[in-house]
Amino acid sequence: MYDYLRAEGVTQIAYVPDAGHKVMIDRSLADADAHSIPLTTEEEGVALLAGADLGGAKGVLLMQSSGVGNCINMLSLTAGSRFPLLCIVSMRGDFGEGNPWQFPMGRATQAVLEAMGVVVLRCDAPEDVMPTIRAACSMVWGSGEAVAVLLGQRLLGAKKF
Amino acid sequence: MAQLKRIAGVNQPAATLDRREAVPALIERPQDWLVVAGLAGTAQELCAMTDDGPNVFGLGGAMGAGPSMALGLALAQPNRRVLGITGDGELLMNIGALGTIALAAPANLKLVCVDNGHYGETGNQDSQTGLGVQLDRIAAGFGIAVVHTINTMADMAEGRRILAAPGLAFILLRVKEGPAMKKPRSLRPHVVRDRFRAALLGR
């Protein structure tokens, strides 16, 4: 996934860490030709990638499903200005979740994204992941849409508590 | 009317500058920059100063977006000078962005906060900075190496020098309450995006 996104021209990789994104984050940190941008809150990433688009660059925002809640009003920037936006969301409060704190936002993630005009594509099996990422890239940079790819806990595995 | 209490023990000079004079005195040639301006006062004045120029993305909402957008733009365009200009209210809403910016530290990015101590747009309610919160000390605490505060016209020359020099910097421009310069501007953000990209990228 990392190599594919870099080949698509992604140069800004922004994130608040989640275990599901560990490999992507580590790859971005090891990549001298890309900007690995740790954020304090996910909504910064929505604005950051809008700025990247103004300057003709591409980026991706990696976040946990709880971070989707932090982005709601900032997505009015994306929708109103028709900025392309690619988010990859690792789900919590989903299949097999053992932490009750994760359920309210996990249940609301897809509805919140769709309410703010973001197209949601979901992956629950390993063989779905790359076709979904390829589809998302063409929707984002071909058509200018905002797309979130949700990586479900059936795929990522539930954290043990 | 009940009043919010000032934070005890903070002594700052009273703000005396009028933003309608101070902002153009600091940013003499706005057309030379790629500009992201925060909602309310700073978007109004940068759009007014450039006659709604295509090099200015003036926000009309998404409060808190300005500094982060300027960072994304600066990283995307390392050979252009990028100005992120914002109000104290907008900066406070996403104050952590200063840390994100300090870490990335693009040499072509300058941040200016026009600090009127108030939420001017919504009826001039006191903001935290009007009650003693010091954004220049916060910026320095986040690790931004060059921080300069402008209280009077005498501080302006150093501000202009910093804007002209390479390197990330944060300038706190303290102004009194009062209106920003204003002219009609497009509030349709997709139009503003498209014309910004067309002027910069030709697409």
Ligand SMILES: Cc1ncc(C[n+]2csc(CCOP(=O)(O)OP(=O)(O)O)c2C)c(N)n1
């Ligand atoms: C999330 C959100 N909360 C509140 C508002 C209402 N609002 C619009 S402008 C503004 C004040 C902005 O203050 P500042 O950045 O200091 O700029 P000034 O108006 O003083 O120039 C506020 C609170 C908003 N637009 N968005």
